[in-house]
Amino acid sequence: xxxxxxxxxxxxxxxxxxxxxxxxxxxxxxxxxxxxxxxxxxxxxxxxxxxxxxxxxxxxxxxxx
Numbered sequence: 001x002x003x004x005x006x007x008x009x010x011x012x013x014x015x016x017x018x019x020x021x022x023x024x025x026x027x028x029x030x031x032x033x034x035x036x037x038x039x040x041x042x043x044x045x046x047x048x049x050x051x052x053x054x055x056x057x058x059x060x061x062x063x064x065x
Contacts, residue, residue, distance in 0.1 A: 009058040010036070018052040019044075025059050 019040045021030040031037065036055045044051065 006061055008061050011056040012040075013054045013056075014051065016052040016054050020052070020054045021057070022054065023057045023059060028057070028059065 019037055021034050021037050023030060028034065032041075036057060040053055040055060043049075
């Protein structure tokens with residue numbers, strides 16, 4: 001094992017009426033197929049919260065790594 005500084009950055013803003021996803025990679029899905037979208041949707045449903053959020057994902061870790 002070796003420590004490295006490679007990481008993704010995720011910023012969540014809750015001042016939205018629906019769930020929105022924004023990424024720095026144009027080929028990542030920003031809709032219901034995105035796992036962050038699925039997690040946010042499940043959270044809001046389970047917590048019985050009416051609302052949404054904007055999730056900004058800055059991918060720096062290669063996909064499937």
